[in-house]
Amino acid sequence: MLQGILISAAAPLGASLLTACGSGTPGQPAGGGNSSGRKVINFWSQQFEDWQSAWEKKHVAAFNASQSKYKVELSIVPADAWAQKLKAAQAAGNGPDVYTISYGNIGSAVSTGSLVPLNGLIKSQYLDDIDPSIAKFVSAKSTPSSSLKQYAYPWLVEPSTVMFYRKDLFQAAGLDPDKPPTRWDQLPDIAAKLKKGSVYGLGTASVAADLSWSSWGLQQNAAEHYPVKTDWSSADPTITPYAKLAEFYSSLYNSGGMPKQALSAYADGTPLGQGKLAMQITGSWFIGLLRQQFPKLESKIAAAPMVSIDGDQTRPTATLGGWTLAIDAKSKTQDGAADFITYLLASGQSVMMDYFKASGWSKYAARTSIVKAIDADSAAQADPFRKIITDKIVKYGVPEATYPIDLSTDFATAIEKSMKGTSANQALATAKQQMNQYITSNKLAGTNTQASVQSGS
């Protein structure tokens, strides 16, 4: 009797366990799902600003309403959960059909065969509309002998290094708000002058995790190339320009104008909006934050290109980061996924113009036709930040480094060590040893799928 009860109780438990274990992350494998006779396209997007999520939802619904063949299911994933969720899903064969991928990660995704080339899936007229300088960011060779193909469709670009400052605090410190500093050696003194009470003069990255990617623009500014060779065969961060870069960061950190512990992560411009900083180096995305959360401060804040090693502001100071959409190589609905990308990013102007308007013109277009449309838009023309950032920063922007982030972290650790007391040369010598050990251990030489877009040493 008891046995019977136990067995009948255990059976549904076991069944439910097996059912639970058998279900994939969102409940179905990549593509091939079916919803009311329509093929399901799983679209995973990293979570960005609220207005961007609203824009995504609005246009996914519009796409679903526009045709009867496919149904896009949007999943918005928080940034801090993104990498592990995507990798776990891909390992289990449950990855999304379409997903957001940053420019810097396209190369490694191509090297592992994770992405399908868009040539042949998206009409060439739409691929040709991509700004030629940005088309390089999404182009790669899956093997050294393969032809160059486009593996993602650019969504936007945004410079990762912009100098934002409070004009009123400049005036209060006896500085001319219309003449922001242009050279590295001017910035520490200005940061010190701007420090008043609990308001610090300058905020920027000061730990390796932030410096690893936010210093790329200044690495290019100093040496006009990255410390890793284009073919990823070796690294040499010990050259003089990089020593000067490390010393520059050290001079900022020890100027007295910068807090010893960053008031926020590099990407978060909140301290400037809160009035805790007089200047903050962060990405152009701060403009969106400023307008959404601190609108009263907008008239008091100006943007300028980051200071340059020698004051020449035609040298690059920022990388052009940003996001693209790519199609998973295992997707069973690649045609539908390509149709969706075409609808959202590549064809017409209304959808993308709606996006850039919603961004408050704080993002920058990657398509030639959209750039022209924005230039012709009176509201965009009147935007005080857009012209400076487009003409003085985006114009000279460079692609992000595409080699593994561990190498950038080793380099950034040298900068951080220099900020915290170690000599620049000694710190960079250690970085050189670590970077080359990583390259050897992981057999990186010759594995760069984007050698044609990198400017290595």
Add this chain to the structure above:
Amino acid sequence: MTGAVTGSTGRGMTELPRQAGVASAVPARRGSRKIAGRRRHRDNLIAYLMLAPVVILLIIFVIIPLISAGYLSFFNWSFYRASEYVGFRNFVNVLQSPDFLASIGRGLLFATMVVPTVMILAFLFANIARGLGGRIAGFVKTSIYIPTIISGVIVAIVFTIIYDYSGGVLNWFLGLFGIQPIAWLADPSIALPALAVPEVWMMFGLTALIMLAGVLDIPDSYYEAAALDGAGWFKQMTYITIPSLKNVILYLLIANFTASLQEINLPLLMTQGGPLNATLLPNLYLFNHFTQDTYQGQPIAGALLLFIVLGAISASIFAVLNSEKAVDG
């Protein structure tokens, strides 16, 4: 047995009734043995059935992944292309990585900061709480248990706010005495101790309650006898309390040591392993490689090596404390 009974049939007549009784009892015993055997069989079946869900879960979530991880650690595991067999290269790479070895050393240092502090505080609390009665005891026990049920993520956020350089509660308090702000999470020399504080706070509640249960389990007669013999508080603690808590201390040492060595929430959310890797604990090292590496073999090899380290530490604690005697006692 049966043969022995039948072999006695040559004895006197007087024995016959007994023999007859014995003979008639044999089938009865056989029957009762059969019943007992069936009962045992049924009990075993029930036990196996009750164990089955746990065993199935262990197989699915521990045994199979462990075997699978061991297998995959010999490959450059790719999700999209055929994985490349690399032999022991992933293990060699991990062992040659100064960051991994340093993270293990740092994890041990972190555990050394946290575990003795928690154990001493919990022991003191248990001895104080033992003397409390009624509502006060209930209130105190509930209060100290609260940090245990708070998410590690929330704790990390709360302490990040406390340690904030400009506007943090701690620097504000120090500022009242004219002390300049301290970069609690950006100074490599103090970042790890700064993370040890919330770790102690989180671990203290459960450790203290388990310690209290152990203290309450010690019979009062031990202390009464010791007091009659003139033993004071210190001798009672040394000769009665601590030896009687040996099992509890052993469990708490192993559980807390492995938990603090594996801490990831606090460094991930509060410092991202910085400054200058000063808070890069082993699991965060592995997590970073899991999320950043192009191939997954190396993080898996690192995880297996960490598993060996944790096992070795647990075995060492067992060996030092000579647990068998205590468990039997």
